[in-house]
Each structure stands twice: as structure tokens, then as C-alpha cells.
């Protein structure tokens with residue numbers, strides 16, 4: 202699937218949008234991708250909230266040479282303005298957000314980092330998803346988009362820590378479309394310390410999303426922000 206926008210994106214840097222970009226993960230990814238030189242659109246249900254978040258990020262990035270432009274928009278305009286759109290809303294909002302934006306997301310590479318998790322007294326646990334995973338649900342809801350799963354294990358706390366020059370971790374990148382998974386792996390590579398590693402097709406996204414529950418257990422026991430590293434590559 203390709204729109205005039207994505208065809209142009211091959212000749213220029215992609216514009217990166219973030220649905221729910223006002224939140225922890227979205228704003229952390231926005232900060233790092235803008236710092237890497239990409240133009241970023243922070244999406245929100247509320248354009249005022251998006252504009253405020255974009256202004257905060259722009260202020261933080263003022264001292265970063267070569268940083269991209271950060272703007273804010275409602276989630277629909279964010280999708281329309283972007284070539285690559287990261288879904289960074291809570292699992293409870295995943296289905297309705299994507300159903301409502303299917304038209305705006307047509308022709309885009311949609312990057313899903315959503316972890317369907319539940320929490321109780323014993324900690325985090327993986328939820329059952331009828332389609333198998335959040336990423337497969339996205340693919341079902343967005344037949345005209347290229348859905349890629351990535352950034353599930355990247356800590357928002359580390360992304361947002363401006364004292365940290367690098368975020369050391371590997372990012373498993375899953376999807377059906379080689380060009381799209383290569384593009385998203387290359388996006389991960391733009392962030393210092395981070396590396397994109399192809400992790401298979403979307404039918405194997407379930408355990409990647411679920412692994413986040415294990416990382417949360419690691420975090421609680423060791424008081425850290427754990428990520429994953431793949432050996433042998």
C-alpha cells in the first residue's frame with residue numbers, strides 16, 4: 202500500500218506521528234525521534250493538549266543541534282500529516298482509536314507498541330486478545346495500512362530522561378512487509394544505543410507483547426527499567 206505521501210517519503214525523511222503522543226511512551230519516542238532529526242507530530246484526542254506537549258518537547262529540543270520540528274494535532278490530523286504513525290495509546294483505547302482512524306491511517310506504516318496487559322496484586326500479566334495480539338488486531342482494523350509491531354520493551358522512563366544520551370536496548374520489529382519492517386528497524390537505529398532487529402511475522406507478536414509483563418517483574422524486583430538484548434546478531 203502506498204500513498205503519494207509515502208512515495209515521497211522514500212526521497213525524504215519520513216514524518217513521524219504518534220497517536221497518544223501526549224503520554225509517557227508517545228512523548229518519549231517523540232523526543233528521541235525529533236532529537237534524531239525527524240519532524241514529529243504529537244497526536245492527542247485534544248489538539249490543545251497536543252500543542253502543549255509539542256511546545257514542551259520543542260523547548261527541551263531547542264539545545265539539540267539538528268533536531269526535527271515538533272508540532273501537535275488531533276489524532277486524525279496527526280495520522281494524515283505523517284508517513285509513519287506510532288500507536289501509543291493504552292490497550293483499552295486501542296480498538297476504538299484504530300477503528301475511528303482507519304481512513305486517516307490508510308497508506309501509512311502503522312507501528313504498534315501496545316502491550317495488552319492486566320495488573321493485579323501479583324503484578325502484570327498478559328491479557329488474551331481475540332485476534333492473538335494487539336498488532337494483529339491493528340492489522341485486522343487497518344487493512345489499508347502496513348502494520349508493524351515494535352518498541353514494546355522500550356522504557357518510557359529512559360526515553361524521557363534527558364540526562365541519558367543513549368537508550369541501550371534492542372527493539373524487536375515484526376510485520377508482514379519487508380520494506381516496512383526494514384524502515385521501522387532503521388528508525389530504531391536512529392536512536393543512540395538502540396538497535397532494530399527483525400523478530401518475525403505478526404502471528405508471533407503475542408509473545409513479544411506478553412514479554413513486557415516479565416520485564417515489569419524484573420523492574421519491580423531489581424528496581425530498574427529493563428529492556429531486551431538479542432545475542433548473535
Ligand SMILES: NC(=O)c1ccc[n+]([C@@H]2O[C@H](COP(=O)([O-])OP(=O)(O)OC[C@H]3O[C@@H](n4cnc5c(N)ncnc54)[C@H](OP(=O)(O)O)[C@@H]3O)[C@@H](O)[C@H]2O)c1
Nearest residue numbers: 221223224225226245246289290291292294315316353357
Ligand atoms: N510506558 C511505557 O514504558 C511503555 C513501554 C512500551 C510500550 N508501552 C505501550 O504504549 C502505550 C501507551 O503507554 P503510556 O504509558 O504512554 O500510556 P498513557 O500515558 O497512559 O497514555 C498515552 C496517551 O493515550 C491517550 N489516551 C488515554 N486514554 C485514552 C482513551 N480512552 N482513548 C484514546 N486515547 C487515550 C492519552 O492522550 P490524550 O489524552 O492526549 O488523547 C494519553 O496521553 C500502551 O499501550 C503501552 O502498553 C508503554
